[in-house]
Amino acid sequence: MCLGGQCEHNVNPLTNASEGRQESAGGLDRRRLLAAAATGAAALTLAPVSFARAQAATAPPKGATGPGEVTRTVTGHLETGAADFVYLPVEVPKGVQKIAVEYSYDRPSVPAGTPGNSCDIGVFDQHGTKLGGKGFRGWSGGFRTSFEISASEATPGYLPGPVQAGTWNIVLGPYQVAPQGMNYQVKITLTFGAAGAAFVPTYPPRRAKGRGRTWYRGDGHLHTVHSDGKRLPSEVAAGARAAGLDYMISTDHNTSSSHAVWGEYAGDDLLIITGEEITTRNGHWLAWGLPAGEWIDWRYRSRDGDFHRFAQQVHRAGGLVVPAHPYCPYVACQWKFGYDDADAVEVWNGPWTYDDESAVDTWDARLGEAVRTGGRWLPAVGDSDAHSEPQVIGLPHNVVYADDLTTGAITSGLRAGRTWIAESASVGLAFTAGGNGRQAGIGETLTTPAAAPVDVRLEVQGVPNGTVRLITDEGQMHQESLPASGTGTVVWRTTSSLAAYVRAEVRHPMADGNPGHGNTMGPVLQWGPMAALTNPVFLKRA
Structure with a gap:
């Protein structure tokens, strides 16, 4: 293994996830261990990738491949039936100014009706990968093929901050694997030097200039370039204003990174509420009204029994738990967690479809059950789930009776069901x-x-x-x-x-x-x- 020599370190393990073994390839006589990761869903952890320690915080390490840079490349193979998440530990030495990651995977032809390869990516820092822990540093799903993190800035979807020494983990999420398996490649580049100025977040205020106790319009399911949307935050805010909305809720997938930029685009005329769409392998749910910067983990299935824990995290913060598009036909979208921890349910998502008809029918049946048993009823909500053009922000949206245009008042009105759903303003x-x-x-x-x-x-x-x-x-x-x-x-x-x-x-x-x-x-x-x-x-x- 090259530790600060003249070469780029290329590891080429052939990983058979279903049997849990690894065979060295490319002439490298080296065992790479396979172990379970500390998450709720099934996970695999590969052996760590090591980097040379820099000679000085501002000096390039010996044998660097570029000005102050060292690169390692890892390739491997995952069989069908691989774990939900594959963790690649990276031993980050002191003196690193930036970490950059690129990844790719093959897409072999598959028979008609058979899922092909699809793989997400994200990263956890030296604080570890514990479920709900403090190590989260970003997630871009399958929307990006590369990302960078430094103290001053980060790729959208990722959290800027110091690249501290310790074991970082690059996370692969192979949510669809072709019958032939998936060949992947991960390239990690560390840049050494001074950390640079710290990033300063601009969180949105929790109050806008309202009209007192009245009806307020808002879209509670919106995406930006911080997850898989193509709109900038500025464009989403402009679209909310153009749609005649009083408030909007930011719900990028599995990350809180956009929270730190919304303050620039909020105003007296538009309340921007911070949230997240949590995309598990057994359904998606919205966390509305999160404290700015708070992140909710998504690495669990229904059978793991972890959903209640994270719903409680949202409730302790004063937020709402809202199952999203429960009859969505796509992979991992249909809702499997039940409704005991939910505060509302999204029965209308984007332009009206048969999925929405099914959601309304189920919701109405639950209303009848609540009346019969004297139990709790769930309010219905509707949102656009807009990602990019031509998807229309505000189609549909919620009209909420609230005491004022504040985060607390809006979420209280939604929780109480003092709301109806409109196709447009x-x-x-x-x-x-x-x-x-x-x-x-x-x-x-x-x-x-x-x-x-x-x-x-x-x-x-x-x-x-x-x-x-x-x-x-x-x-x-x-x-x-x-x-x-x-x-x-x-x-x-x-x-x-x-x-x-x-x-x-x-x-x-x-x-x-x-x-x-x-x-x-x-x-x-x-x-x-x-x-x-x-x-x-x-x-x-x-």
Whole structure:
């Protein structure tokens, strides 16, 4: 092994993850150990890569391949069935100013319908890889092929800060492996020298200039270049303003790096709330209202039993836990953790699809169960999940009744279910139930004598020729069309003995040439994609 000599160190292990053995290749007679890593999900740890110690903090080490640089390259092979995470320890000496990593992997042809190779990457520093520990320094998933970290700056998705001596770990996440296996290469370059000026974060304020107690619009699922989005933070903030939003929530995948730049783009007219989308192998979830800079781990499956621990971490910080797109058909997206620790559920994600229909149906069934058992109900939310053009920021978004435009007030309104979902800011809605001299709004409870009449009232703007559906625990109880102007009022009468809750949907008409599919109510559905969806008003018998 070259430690400060004239050569670049090239290790070429052939790793058989399923059997747990390694064979040296390329004429290198060297065993590389394979062990379990200290994480919740299945993991493998390779033998460490060592670097020469610099002769002085500001001097290039002997045998450097560039000005103050030393490079090591590791290649290997992972068989199908490899662990969720593969850790490559890197022994970082003192005097390192910057660490840079490049990686690649092969993409062999696979039969139709068979997943090909896909591999994520990230890094943990000398504090270690312990689940939920302090070593996290960045994650870019499969969106980038390289990253750099120094005291002054870092690639988006990674946390700037000193490159301190100790064992760092480069993390590979082979979430899909072809039948032929995956050949990978990791190139690590350390640059020696003075650390440079420390990075200064600009976190967003937790308050904007609100309008007091009223309705506020916001998108709770947005991505930037700090994960797999193509928009800069400045472009996302501009898009939120253009969509007529009062607040937005930053939810880059598995990293908190974007938190440190949002302060520059917040303002009196836009509250920016810090959060994260946690992408596990058994579903994705949103952490809303995290303290700026706080990171939530994602390295576990449902069977590991670790989700509750991290949901509690969010709750202790005053944030919300929101399962995202629970019926998403992509690899590792479908929700498998249950809803005991959830505060809300994302039933509408981006443009309306059959996935969203399934999510709403499941949510509605859970509403009926909560009423029957007297248990806790989960509010429904909807967000754009916008990553890049042409995905539309604010399609859809949540309209929340809150005391003010602050992080605490917005998350409180969402937690209470005082919210409805709008396709865009052009859609307006008011929904109440009144009876026996009382009135309740979305997320509230109206208590009346069992036989007392209850008038449910829905006012809508911005959905031309739309269809209003009023739905109770018995199913759809009233349907009515809106005029071509898109503005109308629907009133329907019931009692608390007949309905335990009432919620409203406003649907667009079916597109021309697409009459929809029939059901037991008739040969053709009378509604199309969702334009607005409310949380329920609950009706309780006195």
